[in-house]
Amino acid sequence: MTTINSTPGAAWSAAAPAETGERPWCHRCGTDDFLIFEEYVPPRLPSGGGAILPASAGYSCSECGGFAAHTVPADWSPPHWFWYS
Numbered sequence: 829m830t831t832i833n834s835t836p837g838a839a840w841s842a843a844a845p846a847e848t849g850e851r852p853w854c855h856r857c858g859t860d861d862f863l864i865f866e867e868y869v870p871p872r873l874p875s876g877g878g879a880i881l882p883a884s885a886g887y888s889c890s891e892c893g894g895f896a897a898h899t900v901p902a903d904w905s906p907p908h909w910f911w912y913s
């Protein structure tokens with residue numbers, strides 16, 4: 829039995845992001861009330877093409893002084909965030 833199986837050239841992977849990320853949270857204080865966001869990078873396409881890069885954020889906690897930076901969910905953005913024009 830012969831199977832003719834043409835391989836597709838460039839396979840689009842499903843639109844699911846590689847990493848879903850985690851919402852910013854201070855685990856030491858158990859709240860996000862004291863977080864100060866220092867950096868936020870929205871989800872973006874790499875200039876060379878390829879899979880979309882997940883959003884990431886860097887923040888510190890004004891209560892305990894902790895700092896964290898990691899990928900965040902695509903539907904999350906810092907409170908009162910605005911786009912630079």
Ligand SMILES: [Zn+2]
Pocket residue numbers: 854855856857858862889890891892893894
């Ligand atoms: Zn804290």
